[in-house]
Amino acid sequence: MITINALNDVFPILIQGIKITVSVLLASIVLGYLTAFVAGFCRLSKNVILRKITGFYVEVFRGTSLIVQLFWLYYAFPILFGIEVGSNFWAGVLAISLNYGAYMSEIVRGSILSVAKGQTEAATALNMSRFQRMRLVVFPQAVRMMLPEFGNYLILMLKSTSLVSLIGMTDILYYGDILRSSNLSQAPMVYLLVLIFYFILALPLIWLTRKLEGFSKKGVASQ
Amino acid sequence: MNEPMVKFKDVHKSFGDVEVLKGINLDLMPAEKVAVIGPSGSGKTTIIRMLMTLEQPTSGSIIVDGENLWQMEKSGRLVTANEKHLRQVRGDIGMVFQHFNLFPHMTILQxxxxxxxxxxxxxxASAKARAIEMLDKVGLGDKLDNYPSQISGGQKQRVAMARALVMRPKIMLFDEVTSALDPELVEEVLEVIRDIAHEGRMTMVLVTHEMEFARDIADRVLFLDKGVIAEQGTPSEVFGHSENERLDSFLRRFRR
Incomplete structure (x- = not known):
């Protein structure tokens, strides 16, 4: 009986956090993939400076902790450089998308490089320009290879949105923490529900990843 | 007298320290069918890959229809051709590859x-009509909506030929196009090449190990050995008798 009451108390409060979690996720997905493609292509560029700068970005963001990056963006940057990223929403979204963008740029780069060389040669023999070879032949095949990995990162991104509670955003975990601090005995129930919330949010992403895997098996010539 | 369609002038090519081609001089006349034979590693494929702009010569020049392929003039000096120049000159050249290299994410028609x-x-509309016409010609008019993964190797190679033909090339290059095929699929591909050759309009260069076939359709046969054209002549000259010992021992391996 006690647990059921607790559930009735906890559930409506936690659900308030869903909106923040989902909006941070969606914004991070859009910005994260954009970053991944831009950085991935920059690393394949003929321009050495562009390649080096992007490589530096990727290594820094892959090599340091996401929480620390988040704190840098939200707390340190405004003090050091007077740069305000706007709000804790944008600080969170930027940290997540720059971090995951760095990882995913490696997927973009690796996939493009792993399209068989003969594909580019056949396109050259048909007198396609460099841009046409990429757009019509290499990229469509590379994307198919990227998709399953991208799906995995979707799920990782969802989970990392819980970090924004640390910069005061009212997401699912934030409400969970509030509930726990007001009544410690409810902690197991609260965190169980938090887990379930994240899992339910992840379900469509897991399903999507499976779909993408199936799709990506078709139509690729890899080396 | 006709001007040559393609002219190789003292073309050298090295990969690292290894010099694969050691001075190739070669004229290809309009509509001429040339077969290139020789042991593996002799640089046969490299010759046509340089003509297709897939490989840059280390030195020497290649002239296509009067235009310098790998060099262009820039403020009075000859410099290495850029992408734009290459595109202008290679437009008349088509190529069929050993491993087909069809685009797997597109249908046969696409x-x-x-x-x-x-x-x-x-x-x-006209591109589609032309594509269908060429696919009919290679006997694959019923496979338009299939994907490359759904057809056999011989069919793939025939699609690759249709794909090159729709571009109306004046020069067609064939890079060991039957080497990757199961023996029973070789003939259907050779059949198509024979058809194209008999139409006669295109200059064709065939790098091949099919000696019978080379004898059949070539006007001229080149024997490449150790990076040079060691012997050349009409098929009967090259396949008949030869004083060249290397050519002799090479050909003997193909006779039973």
Whole structure:
């Protein structure tokens, strides 16, 4: 009986956090993939400076902790450089998308490089320009290879949105923490529900990843 | 007398420290069919890959229809050609590869329509009509909507030929196009090449191990050995008798 009451108390409060979690996720997905493609292509560029700068970005963001990056963006940057990223929403979204963008740029780069060389040669023999070879032949095949990995990162991104509670955003975990601090005995129930919330949010992403895997098996010539 | 369609002038090619081609001089006349034979590693494929701009010569020049392929003039000096120049000159050249290199994410029809639409700015309807015409010609008019993964190796190679033909090349290069095929699929591909050759309009260069076939359709046979053209002549000259010991021992391996 006690647990059921607790559930009735906890559930409506936690659900308030869903909106923040989902909006941070969606914004991070859009910005994260954009970053991944831009950085991935920059690393394949003929321009050495562009390649080096992007490589530096990727290594820094892959090599340091996401929480620390988040704190840098939200707390340190405004003090050091007077740069305000706007709000804790944008600080969170930027940290997540720059971090995951760095990882995913490696997927973009690796996939493009792993399209068989003969594909580019056949396109050259048909007198396609460099841009046409990429757009019509290499990229469509590379994307198919990227998709399953991208799906995995979707799920990782969802989970990392819980970090924004640390910069005061009212997401699912934030409400969970509030509930726990007001009544410690409810902690197991609260965190169980938090887990379930994240899992339910992840379900469509897991399903999507499976779909993408199936799709990506078709139509690729890899080396 | 006709001007040569393609002219190789003292072309050398090295990969790292290894000099694969050691001075190739070669004229290809319009509509001439040339077979290139020779032991593996002799540089046969490299010759046509340089002509297709897939490989840059280390030195020497290649002239295509009067235009210098790998060099262009810039403020009075000859410099290495840029992408734009290469595109201008190689437009008349088509190539069929040993491993087909069909685009796996496109249907057979799309494989044959994409380049005319995007490279030659043909409208979709006429590109489609032309693609279907060429696919019919290679006997694959019923496979238009299939994907490359759904057809056999011989069929793939025939699609690759249709894909090259829709671009109306003046020069067609064939890079060991039957080497990757199961023996029973070789003939259907050779059949198509024979048809194309008999139409006679195109200059054709065939790098091949099919000696019978080379004898059949070539006007001239080149024997490449250790990076030079060691012997050349009409098929009967090259395959008949030869004083060249290397050619002799090479050909003996193909006779039973």
């Amino acid at each position: 494989n044959c329509m994409t380049a005319p639409i995007h490279v030659k700015q043909e409208n979709k």
